[in-house]
Amino acid sequence: MNRTEIINSEKNKLKQKRLSAEIKAQNIAQVLRQNKNYASTETLMRKKMLEIVALPEEKAQTLRKEYYALQKKLAEIAKNMGYTPQDLTPNYACKKCNDTGVYNHKICECLNNAIRQRLQQESGLTDFKGHKFEDSKQNLLDQNETLKKAYTYALNYVKNFPNNKLKNIVFSGNVGTGKTFLSECIANALIKRDYYVVYITSFELNNIVIKSMDIFADNRQELLSPLLDCDLLIIDDLGSEPIFKNASVNNLYTIINQRQLNNFSTIISTNLTPQMIRDQYGDRLFSRIFNKQNTMPIHFDGKDLRINKN
Ligand SMILES: [Zn+2]
Structure with a gap:
């Protein structure tokens, strides 16, 4: 539905x-x-x-x-x-x-x-088991300035949701820097406030997109509508999925573009650098993902977090 x-x-x-x-x-x-x-x-x-x-x-x-x-x-x-x-x-x-x-x-x-x-029920995420803000350890945050700033940003993001000035976030950086952790915290906090959140790995998303491309699939709209309609779509680990040029990139573009047009929020976490995203997905999708008008890029480089104002 x-x-x-x-x-x-x-x-x-x-x-x-x-x-x-x-x-x-x-x-x-x-x-x-x-x-x-x-x-x-x-x-x-x-x-x-x-x-x-x-x-x-x-x-x-x-x-x-x-x-x-x-x-x-x-x-x-x-x-x-x-x-x-x-x-x-x-x-x-x-x-x-x-x-x-x-x-x-x-x-x-x-x-x-x-x-x-x-x-929320339709999204099948009512029993989402990811991390919560309460799980984070203050001493870990104090040791890691990068994570601390991102953590504060994420807390404020949740507080202001759905009226955020910047609707979208891209968390980028190496494995183990806290990207997934923060994405899960945001998901849990908003699910608790009864927002319609869909949390999906890039791999799963790609599978759905491929299924929906089958012209004989009569549930095409059903497959895609949670991705297009939810208040917040979280795509975890962008770049981990096998890419079938054009088709999957085009579909990902359609999803992200349509969500931006409808003023719905999207959070993407990725191990790829912006340059790698541009190389892998092309200029068109790159400019949607890093749309300056509505996206906050948060880069974890291990130590230093280049976090913009806002
Ligand atoms: Zn009433």
């Missing part, structure tokens, strides 16, 4: 919840009205209410008292039949939006959370 389908399906679920709460309340009202005493008391109350609104406030006081007495009587009859007045008002799951999905002219938190959780 793609993002739009998921959103629609969650909207629909909420609508069903709302309707069923309303129908349940209406059904109880119907049952109660079958009791003649209840029905006639309710009719009397309606009449009273009409009289009350027609009168000026100071003249309506006696009627108001009578109205409350009827209300009490009605609750009493309902109680004898095993119901409370609350049973007659729809019991909405969300008290903020009454299951309409809209609160304060904005999409309600309940709907937003449901959509995010569902997207």
